Amino acid sequence: MTPPAHTEPAGPDGIVIRPMTPRDADQVLVIYQLGLDTGHASFETTAPTWPAFDTTKLPHHRYVATRTGAGPHAPEQVLGWIAATAVSDRCVYAGVVEHSVYIHPGARGRGVGAALLNAFVASTEAAGIWTIQSGIFPENTASLRLHHAAGFRTIGTRERIGRHHGRWRNVVLIERRSPTVL
Numbered sequence: 776m777t778p779p780a781h782t783e784p785a786g787p788d789g790i791v792i793r794p795m796t797p798r799d800a801d802q803v804l805v806i807y808q809l810g811l812d813t814g815h816a817s818f819e820t821t822a823p824t825w826p827a828f829d830t831t832k833l834p835h836h837r838y839v840a841t842r843t844g845a846g847p848h849a850p851e852q853v854l855g856w857i858a859a860t861a862v863s864d865r866c867v868y869a870g871v872v873e874h875s876v877y878i879h880p881g882a883r884g885r886g887v888g889a890a891l892l893n894a895f896v897a898s899t900e901a902a903g904i905w906t907i908q909s910g911i912f913p914e915n916t917a918s919l920r921l922h923h924a925a926g927f928r929t930i931g932t933r934e935r936i937g938r939h940h941g942r943w944r945n946v947v948l949i950e951r952r953s954p955t956v957l
């Protein structure tokens with residue numbers, strides 16, 4: 776699969792969607808931890824180190840949503856990120872990835888997640904990836920709504936599939952099969 780030609784996808788007003796770089800590491804991992812702290816984002820409870828994140832996430836299709844602060848020297852603020860892992864090393868699944876999307880609590884509910892997901896879908900489709908999948912806790916209604924609006928379908932619910940802080944949790948499996956990668 777060839778990496779996609781990059782274009783700067785549009786985000787909500789004043790927000791830029793661009794490829795993630797190592798300079799974003801600290802803000803990406805803080806946002807990751809804040810998402811995990813909701814208790815509804817993942818079975819994980821602690822964000823990985825940057826080397827672990829960098830090793831497991833596919834190098835292409837990593838994006839951040841950013842906003843430049845007021846004033847000429849104001850630092851750029853990362854509002855959210857999206858990235859993916861390969862689901863298998865078997866050739867038949869070469870075009871299947873599993874993604875994660877995390878938005879800073881102060882930026883949720885303003886279309887940032889949708890903008891990142893749109894950019895990610897375009898990027899993966901341009902590279903020939905045909906299926907994006909994820910598992911979502913049923914309590915995470917924001918994530919379910921975000922993904923259904925972006926063309927994901929619910930495959931089904933895995934019941935009491937794992938324990939999170941000692942409590943059995945269900946996981947809703949979702950996927951988006953690209954209509955353009957044939």
Ligand SMILES: CC(C)(COP(=O)(O)OP(=O)(O)OC[C@H]1O[C@@H](n2cnc3c(N)ncnc32)[C@H](O)[C@@H]1OP(=O)(O)O)[C@@H](O)C(=O)NCCC(=O)NCCS
Pocket residue numbers: 809810811813815816817875876877878879882883884885886887888889890909910911912915916917918920921924
């Ligand atoms: C889930 C998450 C990524 C959504 O991102 P977001 O930027 O807040 O979502 P958006 O503003 O783009 O909204 C996308 C859709 O979700 C809906 N939505 C957003 N927040 C919602 C909420 N709290 N409850 C219900 N629906 C919600 C929006 O109305 C919108 O739906 P619509 O297009 O039908 O109007 C974000 O809340 C988050 O980072 N949560 C913590 C980490 C996490 O759970 N990640 C997902 C792991 S599976």
